[in-house]
Amino acid sequence: MLRTALVAFFSAASLQAQDGGQLFSLYCAACHGADGKGATGGQFPPLAGSDWVHGNAARAVEIVLRGLHGEIHVDGRTFNLEMPPQGAVLADDQIAAILTHVRSSWGNKAEPVKSETVKAIRAAGNDRKVPWTAKELLAIHPLPASEPPIANLTSQIYHGTWKDLPDFSQLEATNVEEEHDGLISVTHADRTDEFGLVWQGDLVAPESGTFVFRLDADDAARVMIDGKTVTEVRGTGPMNGSRAKQGKINLTAGPHKIRIEFVEFFGQESIALAWKGPGLPSWRNLADHPIEAAKPSIPIQPSGERAVVYRNFIADTTPRAIGIGFPGGLNLAYSADHLAPELIWSGYFMDGSRHWVDRGQGNQPPAGENVVKLSGTPALPSEARFRGYKLDPSGNPTFMVQIGDQTLQDAWKPGITGGKPGLVRSVTAGNGKNPLEILISDRLPMKQTGDLEFDLGSEIQLHVEQALVESRDGKSFLKLAPGQTAVLTYRWK
Numbered sequence: 427m428l429r430t431a432l433v434a435f436f437s438a439a440s441l442q443a444q445d446g447g448q449l450f451s452l453y454c455a456a457c458h459g460a461d462g463k464g465a466t467g468g469q470f471p472p473l474a475g476s477d478w479v480h481g482n483a484a485r486a487v488e489i490v491l492r493g494l495h496g497e498i499h500v501d502g503r504t505f506n507l508e509m510p511p512q513g514a515v516l517a518d519d520q521i522a523a524i525l526t527h528v529r530s531s532w533g534n535k536a537e538p539v540k541s542e543t544v545k546a547i548r549a550a551g552n553d554r555k556v557p558w559t560a561k562e563l564l565a566i567h568p569l570p571a572s573e574p575p576i577a578n579l580t581s582q583i584y585h586g587t588w589k590d591l592p593d594f595s596q597l598e599a600t601n602v603e604e605e606h607d608g609l610i611s612v613t614h615a616d617r618t619d620e621f622g623l624v625w626q627g628d629l630v631a632p633e634s635g636t637f638v639f640r641l642d643a644d645d646a647a648r649v650m651i652d653g654k655t656v657t658e659v660r661g662t663g664p665m666n667g668s669r670a671k672q673g674k675i676n677l678t679a680g681p682h683k684i685r686i687e688f689v690e691f692f693g694q695e696s697i698a699l700a701w702k703g704p705g706l707p708s709w710r711n712l713a714d715h716p717i718e719a720a721k722p723s724i725p726i727q728p729s730g731e732r733a734v735v736y737r738n739f740i741a742d743t744t745p746r747a748i749g750i751g752f753p754g755g756l757n758l759a760y761s762a763d764h765l766a767p768e769l770i771w772s773g774y775f776m777d778g779s780r781h782w783v784d785r786g787q788g789n790q791p792p793a794g795e796n797v798v799k800l801s802g803t804p805a806l807p808s809e810a811r812f813r814g815y816k817l818d819p820s821g822n823p824t825f826m827v828q829i830g831d832q833t834l835q836d837a838w839k840p841g842i843t844g845g846k847p848g849l850v851r852s853v854t855a856g857n858g859k860n861p862l863e864i865l866i867s868d869r870l871p872m873k874q875t876g877d878l879e880f881d882l883g884s885e886i887q888l889h890v891e892q893a894l895v896e897s898r899d900g901k902s903f904l905k906l907a908p909g910q911t912a913v914l915t916y917r918w919k
């Protein structure tokens with residue numbers, strides 16, 4: 427009885443125009459995430475940027491109607507889970523509305539799905555009683571042949587002995603080729619040592635915004651967009667992530683000229699290049715060799731659920747910096763000289779190899795990615811003094827600062843807000859007489875984007891609770907009354 431009543435209710439409701447976004451929140455978001463990136467930090471497969479929801483809609487319609495189980499590859503990752511069928515719960519026009527929404531959100535671009543299409547697919551497969559496997563489904567609805575990553579790609583080969591990038595404009599190429607697959611590759615260069623390659627083509631930015639390029643090569647390489655160098659790997663050396671470089675550029679939506687220069691001096695010849703940005707929810711390879719994340723040779727990482735502390739020289743902050751690597755791949759360098767968090771980054775924490783052998787020899791850069799420099803000057807008045815730090819049982823630090831007769835506590839831990847992991851900072855002012863002003867950043871512009879939400883530069887979203895923030899002269903400050911605690915969450919966009 428209940429079932430009949432429900433079906434009646436849903437068909438009545440479905441007479442009205444369906445809101446695909448709302449239905450998505452109700453029926454899909456619990457597993458695939460409100461942002462389409464896969465719920466619970468990507469444990470479920472993403473729909474954002476997934477080939478499975480592009481091209482022929484029938485593939486996704488079948489999945490929603492009849493479910494899916496077993497191994498599946500989505501956006502370079504493997505899942506082996508179970509999606510329950512939704513065909514009994516959702517009407518044809520509801521499925522059409524949901525998939526139309528999925529195919530046009532989070533950077534996805536594909537045709538709307540019609541209710542009649544869903545109806546026909548439902549009728550044709552009504553005798554199928556078990557969920558699909560990815561393999562079965564691909565046999566009938568193969569994934570769309572993707573657009574070439576770089577359009578109109580050509581390669582020019584040069585012969586010569588170079589230990590770094592020469593001025594190619596002064597040189598004559600020995601051969602020019604068209605690369606129809608649109609991927610840069612050194613495998614069909616006509617020799618294995620002592621050559622150079624220059625690729626040129628058109629790269630289409632799906633939306634306007636900031637794009638990040640990650641490059642690694644054996645030996646030297648450079649990426650230029652519209653004539654501007656975005657990032658380069660100089661000199662000779664292996665391609666194993668340790669020399670990889672990242673650079674950013676703002677692009678308007680549409681095609682841009684890309685130029686990649688490369689030289690191979692000796693040894694293995696290879697290049698890897700990937701980009702990421704608005705409309706590209708994850709790294710997209712532009713070379714036939716996938717880019718590897720830099721792997722520290724002696725990784726210092728948090729063990730299990732406990733944060734780890736690193737007390738050697740860290741590059742791009744002050745000599746008395748304290749590095750904290752939190753579980754989940756969030757990292758912080760706090761300067762005891764400037765009484766300020768100066769660097770935050772994600773991924774790997776630190777590589778211990780340099781200080782393992784020669785203690786104190788030079789500065790060690792963070793081993794991970796998305797390094798953001800928050801500030802580089804004192805955060806508090808000159809009479810403020812560092813008074814050490816304490817660690818809670820999870821290894822989370824509270825830095826202590828004395829200002830006159832009051833103590834300021836600056837506590838850090840990993841946390842989740844708005845479904846995204848971030849670093850949660852609680853700053854508590856002591857019971858002094860005067861309010862405190864604490865520098866948040868001396869370089870990243872801060873812009874209010876919501877009730878408690880701010881953009882800090884182009885990469886960080888800052889959520890501020892229980893305190894006021896103020897920007898002036900390109901700097902931003904936190905205002906704290908005596909005894910007050912402010913909670914700030916730093917998240918990558």
Ligand code: HEC
Nearest residue numbers: 453454457471472476478494495496498505506507508509
């Ligand atoms: C109970 C959790 C759950 C719900 C609810 C759910 N899915 Fe899924 N979905 C999954 C899982 C798990 C997989 C992968 C199954 C596997 O590993 O074979 C998947 C796979 C998919 C895929 C193919 C892979 C990909 O990421 O592109 C599509 C498309 C999809 N789901 C769409 C939807 C839509 C649309 C809805 C809402 C109508 C929905 N799903 C609801 C769990 C769910």
